[in-house]
Amino acid sequence: MGGENGCFRFGARLVRGRWFMLFGAMLIMCGSGQTYIYSSYSKVLQTTLGYDEEEMNLITFYRDFAAYVAIFGGLVCEVAPPWVVLLIGAIFNFVGFIMTWVAVMHKIPRPAAWETGLYVAIGTTSPNFSNTIALVICVKNFPESRGVVLGLMKGMVGLTAAIVTQIYLGIFPNDPRGLILVTAVFPTLFYLAFMFTIRTVEAERQPNELRVFLKFFYLTIVLALFLMVVNLLEKYIDVTKNDHVISAAFVFILLLLPLSLVIKEEAVLSGLETHDRLNYRTRYEVSAIDEKPQASAAPHQEHNKPSSSVSCFANIFKKPERGEDHSILQAMFSVDMLYIFFITLCGYGTGLTAYDHFGRLGQALAKKERLVSSIVSLVSIWNYYGRVYSGFLSELLLLKWKVPRSIVSTIMLILQSIGLLLFAYPEIPGAYYVASVTLGFTLGAQVPINLAIISELFGLKYYATLLNFAQLYSPLALYLMNTKFTRVIYAKEAIKDVIAQGKDPALVKDPVCEGSHCFRLSFSILALISFIGALISLKFASRTREFYRGDLYKKFRTKNSRDEDTFRRFRGEKYQKFGEEQRKASETQMGQHCNKR
Missing domain, CATH: 1.20.1250.20 (MFS general substrate transporter like domains)
Structure with missing residues (x-):
């Protein structure tokens, strides 16, 4: 039993x-x-x-x-x-x-x-x-x-x-x-x-x-x-x-x-x-209610609720310090969120556009359909690697050297701009394959970095809403870079090809462009936009440098854990252990409990 x-x-x-x-x-x-x-x-x-x-x-x-x-x-x-x-x-x-x-x-x-x-x-x-x-x-x-x-x-x-x-x-x-x-x-x-x-x-x-x-x-x-x-x-x-x-x-x-x-x-x-x-047991303080002292009585809290709701709009531009919990509107109208918007626009917009035209580029280069399909599948796998590696890399750099996460974002955007340039000049030997790996990795790498930055700058109280608000940038960026820009240029290049063949463009339905020139102009401009995003990200890193030099996660640490706390090894692993004062207090409580029994 x-x-x-x-x-x-x-x-x-x-x-x-x-x-x-x-x-x-x-x-x-x-x-x-x-x-x-x-x-x-x-x-x-x-x-x-x-x-x-x-x-x-x-x-x-x-x-x-x-x-x-x-x-x-x-x-x-x-x-x-x-x-x-x-x-x-x-x-x-x-x-x-x-x-x-x-x-x-x-x-x-x-x-x-x-x-x-x-x-x-x-x-x-x-x-x-x-x-x-x-x-x-x-x-x-x-x-x-x-x-x-x-x-x-x-x-x-x-x-x-x-x-x-x-x-x-x-x-x-x-x-x-x-x-x-x-x-x-x-x-x-x-x-x-x-x-x-x-x-x-x-x-x-x-x-x-x-x-x-x-x-x-x-x-x-x-x-x-x-x-x-x-x-x-x-x-x-x-x-x-x-x-x-x-x-x-x-x-x-x-x-x-x-x-x-x-x-x-x-x-x-x-x-x-x-x-x-x-x-x-460690109790994480993950909400604003937990972080504030509970000295006030419940009736007093209820009395204060209307005033806090009234002051919500009045305090939009009276934002708390970075890392503290922001309201939804305070975060949305902050300068930091504006930086994130432009970084996302330049990063996601160019990367997703290139990904959307990957198959069409292979067709223009007369690549075999099976090969193009295989490369597209591999891009998805590299996208996974980018997401996972960037999360670990940015975390390690932050823990060891207090490097802002946007530095990693800057590196990824520079690599992405190089990949886009390779797409623009696919006649370079191996450019198509190297660019596919670069694009998949860097596009995936941007996702966790941006989401982590939002959680660190604006707190976790309204993270669910801010998370989805930031993800709205992706379809907007794709619409601007893809529908309104790249597809238009591709259509013009396709019409030029039809005219060069001596055909009437009006009689050709869905003209197709063939050759390495089809995406040269559009992808060159996309590469430039991605590089501009890297510069914005670098400026953002400079802007948040002092914030990341501080103790970002201080408020999440246990109240029982202090400098004199000890650690214990068990089966090769290391685990947190109470300090001696906490141990004595706990043993005293256990002894009193036993005496009562």
Whole structure:
């Protein structure tokens, strides 16, 4: 019985721990990249439902519109408990994609393009809830490792398309419509399974925390490498149904493998507590309510609520110090947020535009379709590496040398501008391949850095809303750089080619440009814009240099942890231990309790 009770207690401790919460968040993020899957099933929508190009553009518009309602998801996260937010995300995901699947299976009358677009938009909206709440809770549970956490979480989002595709091929190898069904079911199950796991957790602050994250990182690298190899093999060899099933099974095993780390870490912590007969708990102050003294009585707090709400708009331009909790409007109208806006515009806008035209550039260079498809797949994997590595790199530089995160952003934007120049001059030997790696890595690297900067400058009180507000910059940047600029220049180059061939441009539908000159002007200008973004980021680093030289995470540290605190090693790992005064006080309390008994 004692053994059974011990196992039960350990199991209860396991699911309540923040490492299990991190594991659940990683799986949720694996199902939060529905936007990246659209290109894989859009052709199925067009061929099955018989939509023309104009109708498909309308559906794409609905999909993109879902990104603009992301800020409402952030507002919901501010007021609703995490399980409610995840439940909303699960409902949106299942309803949106199951209706899309029902339509392509002809189980309902053929919907109009706007109806299908609405279904896709509903399904694509779900990450606005699941993605946001998982990120915010993880940052609040690991505030002193937020760069690493954001990189790891966002990296898993980048693998969504590859993961879902492998699972779909294992179940419906000969039916592309099955991808939509898997997209409806797979993320929904994860949202519901970890609905009550994603929450703020009171847990130990460990000096070996970064080492544990590195172990998670290594396991996700194995997953990314496996997906990359499988993806390439599928394009160059004939793969049987059994091969797809085995591949899908391996993906599931690799997804569950981090659970072994969670069990090991909780077992070590449990053993340490048993060894010392003390329970070390660190309470993170992750909200403004926790950070303020609780001296005032409840009636007095209620009396002050109206005045604080009235002063909300009056204090928009009376902002607190960097690192303190800002209101939503204070953050939005700050000069720091303006810097972030321009950095994002120059970085995301140019990178996403190049990514969108990658296939067309390969076509212009007369590359084989299979090769272009393989390179595009590899860009997604490099995007994952960029997200994860930049999170770890910026965190290490910050911890060791107090280097502002925007310095890393500056380096990435410079590398991105070099990659864009290589795209502009693809006749250089190997330029197309080197540029693809550079673009994928640098584009992914910008994501966790910008999100970490926002959390550090403006606090975590309204991080859910500010997170989604900043992510609105991406579709805006893509619209300006892509739709209004690059596509226009490409169309002009294509018309020049048609005229050079002696044809009437008016008689040619959807003219295509061929040759290395097609994107030379547009990508050269994009490279210049990216470099300007690097200069802005460098200026931003200078502006925030003094802030990053200070102790950013002082308010998150335990009240019990002081300079004279000691540390203890257990099974090769290092864990925080109370100072001698706290130990004596705890032992005295335990002795008094025993005497009373």
